[in-house]
Amino acid sequence: MPVKTEKHTRFADELRLIPRWAWVLAGLGLICIPILFVTVLSHDPKAPSFGGLVALGILAGLFMPCYFLLIVYVNHDAGRRGMNRVIWTLLAIFVPNALGIILYFLLRQPLPSLCPHCGARTQSGYGYCPKCGKNLTLHCNRCQHAVHADDVYCPYCGNALSSTDSSLPAPQPQQS
Ligand SMILES: [Zn+2]
Ligand SMILES: [Zn+2]
Incomplete structure (x- = not known):
């Protein structure tokens, strides 16, 4: 696992x-x-x-x-x-x-983490990507908590982020 x-x-x-x-x-x-x-x-x-x-x-x-x-x-x-x-x-x-x-x-x-939209280098405090200007703070669309780009499910409400939250660019759940 x-x-x-x-x-x-x-x-x-x-x-x-x-x-x-x-x-x-x-x-x-x-x-x-x-x-x-x-x-x-x-x-x-x-x-x-x-x-x-x-x-x-x-x-x-x-x-x-x-x-x-x-x-x-x-x-x-x-x-x-x-x-x-x-x-x-x-x-x-x-x-x-x-x-x-x-x-x-x-x-x-x-x-530094990478912008999920364009791959540019960003830092933890950044709210927006310095290269493409897209919002880097991702929110669960059910409970509005901030979530990580690689979260597949919202850790606060269990919402499946990849399928329902369009504001998440590329969570890419790893399927085995
Ligand atoms: Zn970007
Ligand atoms: Zn949630």
């Missing part, structure tokens, strides 16, 4: 934002960083025992690719949300202790 998988799908959608090359690099890092770590530091007389080095190497090999993927995600997500990609990517890279990334997740703007 769609309700069950929705959360999972959304997370997968977010992950799909990260391009394949970044996943490949992260995978390489996962393998190479521990090897490099152990090879370089095992010559250091002050280094911990070999077992300790391997454990630290694996930790670094997990941590650094994750950090890298987060930065790539910030870069792509900022563009999708109409935010400054360069500035947010630089903040994510250079602000220490991942504070730039945390700041990004706190301050990022909501995803």
Whole structure:
């Protein structure tokens, strides 16, 4: 059922934002960083025992690719949300202790939604589409509550929106 998988799908959608090359690099890092770590530091007389080095190497090999993927995600997500990609990517890279990334997740703007009439980008507060001027606030024609464009039934009165409400442009119920 769609309700069950929705959360999972959304997370997968977010992950799909990260391009394949970044996943490949992260995978390489996962393998190479521990090897490099152990090879370089095992010559250091002050280094911990070999077992300790391997454990630290694996930790670094997990941590650094994750950090890298987060930065790539910030870069792509900022563009999708109409935010400054360069500035947010630089903040994510250079602000220490991942504070730039945390700041990004706190301050990022909501995803723009698309106008159901012309497909232009709109924002949550918009009452009318900036491109085609059509009304973006959809109402159930039985109870007059505001409803979502992808609602198939009115959540307030159960009215079947797709068939009876002509003010709804394209609810497109997914038929299985
Ligand atoms: Zn429009
Ligand atoms: Zn209703």
